[in-house]
Amino acid sequence: MHEHPADIAVALQAMPPEESWRILRQAGQRRVAAIFSYLDHACQMQLAMIVPRADLAAIVTDMQSDDRADLYHELSPEQREALMPALAQAEREDIRRLTAYREGTAGAIMTSDYAALPSDISATQALRLLRREAPAKETIYRAYVIDDERRLIGAVRLEDIITAPHRATIADIMDTNLHAVRVHDDEEAAARKIARYDIIALPVIDDQDQLVGIITHDDALDVMEAEATEDFHRVATITDLDSSVSRATVPILYRARISWLMILVFGNIFSGAGIAHFEDTIAAHLALMFFLPILIASGGNAGSQSSTLMVRALATGDIALSDWGKVFARELAVAVLLGLSMAAAIAVIGIFRGGREIALVIALSMILIVIVGSLIGMLLPFILSRFRMDPATASTPLVTSIADATGVLIYFSIARLVLAMP
Amino acid sequence: MHEHPADIAVALQAMPPEESWRILRQAGQRRVAAIFSYLDHACQMQLAMIVPRADLAAIVTDMQSDDRADLYHELSPEQREALMPALAQAEREDIRRLTAYREGTAGAIMTSDYAALPSDISATQALRLLRREAPAKETIYRAYVIDDERRLIGAVRLEDIITAPHRATIADIMDTNLHAVRVHDDEEAAARKIARYDIIALPVIDDQDQLVGIITHDDALDVMEAEATEDFHRVATITDLDSSVSRATVPILYRARISWLMILVFGNIFSGAGIAHFEDTIAAHLALMFFLPILIASGGNAGSQSSTLMVRALATGDIALSDWGKVFARELAVAVLLGLSMAAAIAVIGIFRGGREIALVIALSMILIVIVGSLIGMLLPFILSRFRMDPATASTPLVTSIADATGVLIYFSIARLVLAMP
Incomplete structure (x- = not known):
């Protein structure tokens, strides 16, 4: 098994x-834990049910502390009770501490397997320490410097330790x-810091400024991937799909999809009512x-172009909430240009299909509808964000439904006006 | 400036x-290059035009090789001609080599500042070598082992070097x-490998298996972020937006948005024609x-729920092209359930609004329309992928347009049949 x-x-x-399990148990103990960590949650659960308790305890002991906490989250109360007594006290406490943080926070994804150093030792001593601790740590490429009360006071790169002058102390280098985050900060904020500063690991501190964990670059990748997927889904009105798409069952998919579809059925009554209102005109x-x-x-x-641009730009930090005024002015200019181009196109069809009066009605309607649709799409994510809701709730179908209803009103109002009909 | x-x-x-520039020039030379690398392309261009040639050459020399190549890509032919003679030959060749690869490939994002080691030296010798080379390398946490012809034969972690037994050679540890990629491989494939194997850097080899560069974990984050943004935009019919949203000008946004809006104007004629065809029924x-x-x-x-689920799952590798049969069967089951639920909801409205016959028509139509819409949305990304097009071209508006036209046909056909109208 190489x-x-x-x-x-x-x-x-x-x-x-x-x-x-028959295959897995043949690997060496540390390797079993490594492989087990890469299994998806569903598969970990299935194994947890059949693996003998002592073996499971050995695996859990050897897992990295963040992976271990994730697993614990998924276990049933009975499984937890069966597992915990089989673990050493240090592991039990570590699990309790890490699983205390709410999902989606920095505390929930951090690992406690970090390397810590005092500031008054020499680089040579530090290297000796790190060498010894390396196997038990998730990374030693960045070690964290703490004071007597475990408060974080600095960080040092292994590269700087091995290239340090002979007499340098950790405090010198x-x-x-x-760059640190607090345990209750959003996991996405932590991932963005790692991306922004190109660092291997980010320290996590508690309310007393004490170092309690680190988040590593590979966690940042996973978080950003998961957040992007969640936003993708939300923009298409798919909510809280906790499973991967490949492993999702029919009931899971049904539950993730039905709520917004139902809301939109009723939402689209407005468009229908608009049409009914203009029945005579029609x-x-x-x-x-x-x-x-x-x-x-x-x-x-x-509108869905505008909303998607905003949802993604707000999520990546490309645009801030306070930029809305500037963005609004630009959106208006773009929408006018788009509306004019599309009006020209539809007017040509209109002349052939309905004559000059119809062409005028549809061209005017197109300009207004595109402007209003674009502005709704642009504003909705900002408004949701302002009220501390996820901007991605401004889903394409929601924007489309609002734009539809507005479009019906605009079109038939203009038609009634221009064609001077009842 | 800390x-x-x-x-x-x-x-x-x-x-x-x-x-x-007045502020920037006051920093130390290496720091100027580091800061310059973090500026966005537009800003780098503006500075490149006003910074004296000798200063610009110094900055470029100190930049990391991948950032430098990116900058060169953006320069005008005149700027390139002015800059190149001011650089040392090593830098000139490095730029030429890196900029030879097509954008979007592993070669285009790799850096040539990697640490390479022969296999027959001891760990102690390796450590001495790496210590000396550290300042010029993007990372020494992973060094690559090459043979006499520069072919890649192994990789070694700094952690393993410093914890190696006294007499161990690099070949031993x-x-x-x-895990390597080839220069012409897709940058996204490289990023996915880094994410999958949780590694700090991935080696890039040429067709002769020679090591030519590495891609680091921070590049992987950038690539995955950029690819997700591109897919977000594509799903909303925004194409080739080369600028960040915050810095995009009105003409840039107009160009990125107008083409698909125009295509869809003409695409939606089918729905209009469907309605016109049933004018008597209406x-x-x-x-x-x-x-x-x-x-x-x-x-x-x-349909847009289904297509978004598929587009994202295909992009992240959660689902493969060959899974389409299994996914189709599951989609059908989910769509039937969704259709039935939504039919029940609309039938209630129908009874109040139009009587039992109308309720029957709209309930039947809803079931069929939701099933057909879902299956179109699910299949389109697979079909595009099969023909080597980007699945994200199955944009929400495209799926909606196709579903709209189909919906008109289904609805009025059923109405004509059930209501036995002309």
């Missing part, structure tokens, strides 16, 4: 749990310009119906 | 270039189970119009 644990985990996941001029789908779809399409 | 270069860069970007029963927006929007909404 494969990477991640590759072995993929192969094991495809097997029944009994068979995968440590970096005191610290009856007098059935040709108007030909252009209805094009016009209202255009408002929705322009 | 701030992180990334923070200083943000502050400088808000100033006019002359002023930002190196990892020969290599005229005989205007109440049908009330439900039209709800029904066709429901098909589009269900």
Whole structure:
């Protein structure tokens, strides 16, 4: 077995749990824990049910502290009770501490396997210490300098330790310009800091400024990937899909999809009511119906472009809430240009299909509908953000529904006005 | 100036270039290069135009090789000609080599500042070598072992070097189970490997298996972030937005948005034509119009949920092209359940609004429309992927347009059948 644990985990996941345990148990103890960590949660659960308690305790002991805490989160109360007494006290306490933080916080994804150093030892002594501690730590490439009360006072790179002058102390070479997060900070904020400063690990401190853990670069990648997926789903009205798409069952998918679809069924009654309100106008001029789908779809399409641009830019920090005024002015300019271009296109179709009066109605409607749709799409994420809701709730279907209803009103109002109909 | 270069860069970007250069030049030479690397491309360009040639050459020399190559990409032919003679030959060749790779490939984002070791030296000798080379390398935490022809034969972690037994050679402690990419591989494939194996850097080899560069964990974060943003935009029909959203100008945004909006204007003619085709049915029963927006929007909404789930799952590797059969069967089951639930909801509205016959028509239509919309949304990304197009081209508006046209046909066909109208 010279494969990477991640590759072995993929192969094991495809097997029944009994068979995968038969293979897994043949690996060395530390390697078993490494492979186990790469299995997905569903598979870990299945194994946890059949693996003998002593073996499971050995695996859990050897797992990295953050992976271990994740596993504990998933276990049933009975499984937890069975497992905990089989662990040493240090592991039990570590699990209790890490699982105390709410999901989605820095505390919930940090690991307590970090390397800490006092500031008054020499670089040579530090190297000796790190060398000894390396196997038990998630990384020694960045070690954290703490004072007597475990308060974080600096960070030092292994590279700087090994290239330090002979007599240098850790205090001489440590970096005191610290980038740290607090345990209750959002995990995404932590990941963004790692991305922004290109660092290998970020220290996590508690309310007393004491060092309690680190978040490593690979966690940052996972967090940013998961957050992007969540936003993708939310923009398409898929909520709280806790499983991977490949492993999601029919009931899981149904539950993740039905709520917003139902809300939108009722939301779209407004468009229907709008049409019903103009029934006389429509009856007098059935040709108007030909252009209805094009016009209202255009408002929705322009609006969903705007909302998606904003949702993503707000999520990545490219745009801040306070930028809304500047963005609004620019959006208005873009929307006017888009509306004019699309009005020209539809007017040509209109002349052939309904004559000059119809062409005028649909061209005017197009300009207004695209402008209004774009502005709704742009503003909605800002408004949601302002009220501390996730901007991604400004889903494409929601923006489209609002734009649709507005589009119906704009179109038939203009038609009634220009065509001077009842 | 004890701030992180990334923070200083943000502050400088808000100033006019002359002023930002006045501040920047006061930093030490290596620090100037670090800060300069964190500036966005637009700002780097502005500075490149006003910074004296000798200073610019010094900055470029001190930049990391991948950042330097990116900058060169952006320069105008005149700027390149002015800059290149001011550089030492080693830098000139390095730039030429790195900029030869097509954008989006591993070669285009790799850096040539990697640490390489022969296999026959001792760990102690290796440590001495790395210590000396550290300042010029992007990372020494992973060094790459090459043979006499520079072919990659292993990788070794600094951690293993410093904890190695006294007499161990690099060959004894190196990892020969290599994860590498080729220069022409997709940058996203490289980023996914880094994420999958939780590694700090990934070696890049050429067609002769020679080591030519490395891609580091922070590049992987940037690539995955950029790819997610591109997919977000594409799903909302925004194409090739080369600028950040915050810095995009009105013409840039207009160009990125207009093409698909225009295509969809013409695409939605099909829905209009469908409605026109059923003009008699509509005229005989205007109440049908009330439900039209709800029904066709429901098909589009269900379809865009399905397509988004597939686009993202295909992008992250959660689902493979070959899974389409399994996914199709599951999608059908979910869509039937969704359709039934939504049909029940709309039937209630239908009874109050149009009587039992209308309720039957719209309930039947809802079931069929949701199923067809979902299946279109699910299949389109697979079909595009099969023909080697980006699955994200299955944008929400495209899926919605197709679902709209299908919805019109389904609805009025059923109405004509059930209501036995002309």
